[in-house]
Amino acid sequence: MHLSGPLSGRWTAYLGLISTLSGVITPAVAVKEHDFKKCAQSGFCSRNRALADHVLSTNSWSSPYSILPESGSFKDGQYQAVVLKTVNDNGDTVRLPLTVSFLESGTARVTIDEEKRQKGEIELRHDSKARKERYNEAEKWVIVGGLTLDKEAKVDFEDKSQLTVKYGPTSSNFEAVIKFAPFGIDFKRDGVSQIKFNDQGLLNVEHWRPKIEKPAVENKDTSEGEQNQEDKEEEKKEEEEEPKGEDESTWWDESFGSNTDSKPRGPESVGLDITFSGFEHVYGIPSHTGPLSLKTTRGGDGSYSEPYRLYNADVFEYILDSPMTLYGSIPFMQAHRKGSSVGVFWLNAAETWVDITKGKDSKNPLSLGIGSKTSTHTHWFSESGLLDVFVFLGPTPKDLTAKYGELTGTTTMPQEFALGYHQCRWNYVSDEDVKDVDRKMDKFKMPYDVIWLDIEYTDDKKYFTWDEHSFRDPIGMGKQLESHGRQLVTIIDPHIKNTDNYPVVAELKSKDLAVKNKDGNIFEGWCWPGSSHWIDAFKPAAREWWATLFKYASFKGSMENTWIWNDMNEPSVFNGPETTMPKDNLHDGNWEHRDVHNLNGMTFHNATHHALKTRKPGELRRPFVLTRAFFAGSQRIGAMWTGDNTAEWGHLKESIPMILSQNIAGFPFSGADVGGFFGNPDKQLLTRWYQAGAFYPFFRGHAHIDARRREPYLMGEPYNTIIAGALRLRYSLLPSWYTAFHQAHVDGTPIVKPLYYTHPDEEAGFPIDNQFFVGNTGLLVKPVTEENKETQDIFIPDNEVYYDYFTYNVVASGKAGKTVTVAAPLEKLPLLMRGGHIFPRRDIPRRSSQLQKWDDYTLVLTIPKDGKHAEGELYVDDGDSYDFEQGQYINRRFVYDGAAKTITSVDKEGRDTKSVKQGEWLKKYNGVRVDKIVVVGAEEKVWGKKTEVDVVDESGKGAWKAKVEFTPADKAAGRASFAVIKRVGASIGSNWKVEL
The missing domain is CATH 2.60.40.1760 (glycosyl hydrolase (family 31))
Incomplete structure (x- = not known):
C-alpha cells in the first residue's frame, strides 16, 4: 500500500504532519530509480x-x-x-x-x-x-x-x-x-x-581486517619536489596494477542519500x-x-x-x-x-x-x-x-x-477457500460497507471466498484494534460472512505504533522484543502509524509473545474465519535508507540487519503463521497468511503477491512471467493484484485482468485508496457477465487447482508451468513466458494482455491434438512448434485442452468454495490424437484441517484405455480404502459422486451408436447402466465430436470402471 495520485485532504495532512515532526521524506507518488541504489552506488x-x-x-x-x-x-x-x-x-x-x-x-x-x-584479537573500529x-x-x-x-x-x-x-x-x-x-x-x-x-x-x-587509520600526508619543502614526483608516479603505477576490487572508500562506512551506514x-x-x-x-x-x-x-x-x-x-x-x-x-x-x-x-x-x-x-x-x-x-x-x-x-x-x-520445503497445503477469489481494496470504510459488498456479490451472482481489510480498519494504525466508529460490530460482520461460507482477512504489519496507552507497544518495549539500532537501543523509524518500533521476529521470545496477541480474547473482534495479511515486512521504513531498515541495526544474537535483511520478511511471516496455529487450543486449522516480502523457504508458510503494480496493460502482461518465475523457484502460491493497485483500469483492461487472474494460483482483486471503486459488479454490461464467467470458470476448476496444489506440496512441482518445464526438448518454447499449463490437467492458457486484441497466437509445443475448452473445436493436431491463431473477443479467454488428459471440475454454480464442497464431480476426458491413452488425477481432503496427514484424504488416478475401451478410477497410491480408518469427513465424502464424464474427441465408431455404458463399482457395490449422449463432429465449424456419460453415480473415492 502506498500513496499515489490526488490524495485526500486527510492523507495529505497526515503525511505533512509526519514530515513536519520527523523530517521524513514521505513515500513518493511513484517509484524513482534514484531512490534505490545502482551497482555503482553500492560499495561491495x-x-x-x-x-x-x-x-x-x-x-x-x-x-x-x-x-x-x-x-x-x-x-x-x-x-x-x-x-x-x-x-x-x-x-x-x-x-x-x-x-x-x-x-x-x-x-x-x-x-x-x-x-x-x-x-579481543583485534580491536574493531x-x-x-x-x-x-x-x-x-x-x-x-x-x-x-x-x-x-x-x-x-x-x-x-x-x-x-x-x-x-x-x-x-x-x-x-x-x-x-x-x-x-x-x-x-x-x-x-x-x-x-x-x-x-x-x-x-x-x-x-x-x-x-582491522581498520588502519592512514597517517596524514606531511608537508615537504620544495627541495623534496623531485622525490615527491617520483613517489606520485610510483603510487600511480601501483594503483594501475592493483586489482580494482580493492577500492577502500566504502570499506568502513558508506552513505546513500541522507543515510550513513557504519x-x-x-x-x-x-x-x-x-x-x-x-x-x-x-x-x-x-x-x-x-x-x-x-x-x-x-x-x-x-x-x-x-x-x-x-x-x-x-x-x-x-x-x-x-x-x-x-x-x-x-x-x-x-x-x-x-x-x-x-x-x-x-x-x-x-x-x-x-x-x-x-x-x-x-x-x-x-x-x-x-x-x-x-x-x-x-x-x-x-x-x-x-x-x-x-x-x-x-x-x-x-x-x-x-x-x-x-x-x-514445499508449498504449504492451503485451505481450500484460499484458492477461490479474494476481494480487497484499501480500504473498505466500515463493517456495513463490507456487508454491502458481500450482499452485492451474491446479487450479481459473482462467487468469492474472502474479503479483505487494509490498515483503515484499525484504531489510528494500532494493530489488533478496531476503529470504534467505522467498525463498531466486527463480530456481526464476521458472522454474516460466515453464514455465506466466507472469510475475512485483516492486515497486521510489523511496525508497532510508538504511542502512549497502547499495550502492544508497551509490552514490546518492556519485554525487550524489538529490533535495536547500532548502539543497542530500541530502533525508532517511521511508517503508517508515524513513530514506530519493529518486532524482532528472529527472537524466539518475540515470536511466542506475538502469538499471544492473536488469541481470540486478545484480538477482540476476530473469529475463526479471520485470517491475516502481512504487508510492509521487507521491512518498509519510510525514513530509512532505500525505504527500509538501516543495515547496522541489530537483531537477536547481535547479528547486523545487513546479514539477515532478505530473511526479515520470512521471519515475520513465520511468526504470524505460528500465531494462527496456536490461537485456540485444539483448533488445528491450516492458517492463511499472505506476505509481501519473502525468501527461500517462505513457500512453507503461505502465499505471496507481486506488490504494488499499476492499472496498465504492461503490468498485466508482466504479471505472467513474474508468477511463472515464482512457480519454478519453489513458491507457486503467487498472484498479482487484479486490475492493478495504482490507478483506474478501464473496463476492457479490468475484464482481461480477471480472465488472466482466474489462472493465477493466488487470485485477488485489489485497489489503492484513491482508486475508484471497482468491485466486479460495478462494471455494467457486458463486462459484468464476462467477469462473472471468469470467476465461475475459476470455481468450476477448483478441484483441479486443489489437486495441483497438492502435487506442489508433495514434491515442489510448479502449479502453473512454463513451456520449457513441460516440454524440455522443444527449443522454440524455451523463451516463451506468456502462456502456461495448469498442473497436470493439460489446460494451456494464454491470457490476452494487449488492448483491443481479439485474436491470440498460441504456440503448440508438441504433436498432440488441442481442443478449445469452450467450443471443443480442434485448434491444433499436427506438427510441434506450430503457432495457431484463435479467436479471442473480449468475452473469450484463450484456453485449450491438450489431448490425453482427464481433469476434474464442478459444474454447479455456487457463491463460495465452502458451499460447493459436497457437490458431485464432472470429469473431462480429452481423447489423444492416437486414441490410445489418457489419464488424470484428483486429490481432495477436508480443505481445512491437518487430518490429511493421518490419511484422511482421497487421491484418485483416472485412466482411459483406448484399446480396452475403459475408463477406470483407482487409488493413486495403491491404498486399500478399507484399511484407512475413516473419520467423519471421509465417511461423509463417500456420498460425493461422479455426476458425468465429458469425452471430447470421442470417436464416432466407438461412441456414435451408444446410448448407455456399464459402470462397475469394483469395491463390490455392484454394476449399473449410465446414459450416453453423443454429438457428432461439426466439420464446418471445426468442432470435434464429443460424448457425455450422464449420471455415472460412482463414489468419487471408490475404485470403479466404465466399460464402453
Whole structure:
C-alpha cells in the first residue's frame, strides 16, 4: 500500500504532519530509480564488478585462491580443506575453511567460511555490539531436510593438482572435479561439464581486517619536489596494477542519500562466478520484472546495464522490464537446454547482485563459431555472510524443483477457500460497507471466498484494534460472512505504533522484543502509524509473545474465519535508507540487519503463521497468511503477491512471467493484484485482468485508496457477465487447482508451468513466458494482455491434438512448434485442452468454495490424437484441517484405455480404502459422486451408436447402466465430436470402471 495520485485532504495532512515532526521524506507518488541504489552506488557491488572488469581484461590474471592440498580430507561424503587466499605480493595468506558436501539426493553443497576471529584479537573500529564472525544462521531458517551425506560417494581420482569425486544416486553419474590451484570446481554429469565454479577467476572473499587509520600526508619543502614526483608516479603505477576490487572508500562506512551506514566489521562480501556450460537460457531468482528467461546485464542491445539485485525493498509502482530489486528474493537459478536442466541455490540472506553474460564456446580455436555452443556466465556477490551454494545436476526441470523442495520445503497445503477469489481494496470504510459488498456479490451472482481489510480498519494504525466508529460490530460482520461460507482477512504489519496507552507497544518495549539500532537501543523509524518500533521476529521470545496477541480474547473482534495479511515486512521504513531498515541495526544474537535483511520478511511471516496455529487450543486449522516480502523457504508458510503494480496493460502482461518465475523457484502460491493497485483500469483492461487472474494460483482483486471503486459488479454490461464467467470458470476448476496444489506440496512441482518445464526438448518454447499449463490437467492458457486484441497466437509445443475448452473445436493436431491463431473477443479467454488428459471440475454454480464442497464431480476426458491413452488425477481432503496427514484424504488416478475401451478410477497410491480408518469427513465424502464424464474427441465408431455404458463399482457395490449422449463432429465449424456419460453415480473415492 502506498500513496499515489490526488490524495485526500486527510492523507495529505497526515503525511505533512509526519514530515513536519520527523523530517521524513514521505513515500513518493511513484517509484524513482534514484531512490534505490545502482551497482555503482553500492560499495561491495562496485568492488566486485570492478574486480570482474579487471580480471576479464587481464590475460595474465591468476586467481589468488588455492587449496592447501595437505589440509584436504574426504570422509563419509564430505571433503574438507583450507583455501588459502594470497592477499599481497609478500605472500601473506588468509585461511578460508572449505567444505564440499555430497548429499544422498545427488545435490552438492559448497561452503567457504573464514577462520573465526578470537574475541579481543583485534580491536574493531569502534565499540560495536555486532558479532565478528560471518553470519552462519541462514540454514536454520531456510533448510528443512535433504542434508544427509552420501556415504557412498567416493574419490575416483586424485593427484597433486585435483581431486575427482563420484557421487549421487547410482543412475546419476555425477562427479565433481575439485581443482587445487587456482581453486575451482567442475560439476559434471555423464562426463560432460554442466556447472563450473571460479572458471573465470572471480572468486572473492573479502577477509576481515582491522581498520588502519592512514597517517596524514606531511608537508615537504620544495627541495623534496623531485622525490615527491617520483613517489606520485610510483603510487600511480601501483594503483594501475592493483586489482580494482580493492577500492577502500566504502570499506568502513558508506552513505546513500541522507543515510550513513557504519560498517564495524569492514568489508566482508563474498563473490563467485558460476558458469553454466552450454546453456543459453537461465531462469529464476525472483522477484523482478522482465522476461522469464533472464537477460544479460552488461549492456548491449536488449540487455540490462545493471545486475539483477536481490534486496527486499518497498518498491511501489515498480517499473517494468528491469533488474531492480522488488519485495522478495529467492536466489535459486536454473539453466536449461535440450536434454539437460541444472541449477544453483545461493544460500545468503544479505544484499546480493547477480551479473549475467553469455558467450560462444568453440570446440576448437579454428572452428570460427561452427559447432560452438553458448554458455551462460553468472557472477554472484553478497555483502556479507558465508559463500554457501547448492548445486543441482538435474537432468530435468522437475528434478531441480523436487531437490530444491527437499532442501527448503514445499508449498504449504492451503485451505481450500484460499484458492477461490479474494476481494480487497484499501480500504473498505466500515463493517456495513463490507456487508454491502458481500450482499452485492451474491446479487450479481459473482462467487468469492474472502474479503479483505487494509490498515483503515484499525484504531489510528494500532494493530489488533478496531476503529470504534467505522467498525463498531466486527463480530456481526464476521458472522454474516460466515453464514455465506466466507472469510475475512485483516492486515497486521510489523511496525508497532510508538504511542502512549497502547499495550502492544508497551509490552514490546518492556519485554525487550524489538529490533535495536547500532548502539543497542530500541530502533525508532517511521511508517503508517508515524513513530514506530519493529518486532524482532528472529527472537524466539518475540515470536511466542506475538502469538499471544492473536488469541481470540486478545484480538477482540476476530473469529475463526479471520485470517491475516502481512504487508510492509521487507521491512518498509519510510525514513530509512532505500525505504527500509538501516543495515547496522541489530537483531537477536547481535547479528547486523545487513546479514539477515532478505530473511526479515520470512521471519515475520513465520511468526504470524505460528500465531494462527496456536490461537485456540485444539483448533488445528491450516492458517492463511499472505506476505509481501519473502525468501527461500517462505513457500512453507503461505502465499505471496507481486506488490504494488499499476492499472496498465504492461503490468498485466508482466504479471505472467513474474508468477511463472515464482512457480519454478519453489513458491507457486503467487498472484498479482487484479486490475492493478495504482490507478483506474478501464473496463476492457479490468475484464482481461480477471480472465488472466482466474489462472493465477493466488487470485485477488485489489485497489489503492484513491482508486475508484471497482468491485466486479460495478462494471455494467457486458463486462459484468464476462467477469462473472471468469470467476465461475475459476470455481468450476477448483478441484483441479486443489489437486495441483497438492502435487506442489508433495514434491515442489510448479502449479502453473512454463513451456520449457513441460516440454524440455522443444527449443522454440524455451523463451516463451506468456502462456502456461495448469498442473497436470493439460489446460494451456494464454491470457490476452494487449488492448483491443481479439485474436491470440498460441504456440503448440508438441504433436498432440488441442481442443478449445469452450467450443471443443480442434485448434491444433499436427506438427510441434506450430503457432495457431484463435479467436479471442473480449468475452473469450484463450484456453485449450491438450489431448490425453482427464481433469476434474464442478459444474454447479455456487457463491463460495465452502458451499460447493459436497457437490458431485464432472470429469473431462480429452481423447489423444492416437486414441490410445489418457489419464488424470484428483486429490481432495477436508480443505481445512491437518487430518490429511493421518490419511484422511482421497487421491484418485483416472485412466482411459483406448484399446480396452475403459475408463477406470483407482487409488493413486495403491491404498486399500478399507484399511484407512475413516473419520467423519471421509465417511461423509463417500456420498460425493461422479455426476458425468465429458469425452471430447470421442470417436464416432466407438461412441456414435451408444446410448448407455456399464459402470462397475469394483469395491463390490455392484454394476449399473449410465446414459450416453453423443454429438457428432461439426466439420464446418471445426468442432470435434464429443460424448457425455450422464449420471455415472460412482463414489468419487471408490475404485470403479466404465466399460464402453
